[in-house]
Amino acid sequence: MDKNQIIETAFETIxxxxxxxxxxxxxxxxxxxxxxxxxxxxxxxxxSEEKSGRSVAEN
Incomplete structure (x- = not known):
């Protein structure tokens, strides 16, 4: 899923x-x-973090 699909799904859920x-x-x-x-x-x-190359584990 991309960002727009995620936002659209959240909107529909709400x-x-x-x-x-x-x-x-x-x-x-x-x-x-x-x-x-x-x-x-x-x-x-x-x-966003994955696209920027930042490790998710760094959080």
Missing amino acids: KESTEWGLENEGKTYGHWIDGVVTVVDNILKRI
Whole structure:
């Protein structure tokens, strides 16, 4: 997958969850969205590091 496909997949995941999220009380949905964004951000950072030749193990 490339960067655009990853971002598109994350967007679709969040988009499909909005009905559930609007019905959910409390902070659960916000935490779930934060988790999706965090995972995607970490994947994109890893891809960037691999493309730049930096070892992922250096983190």
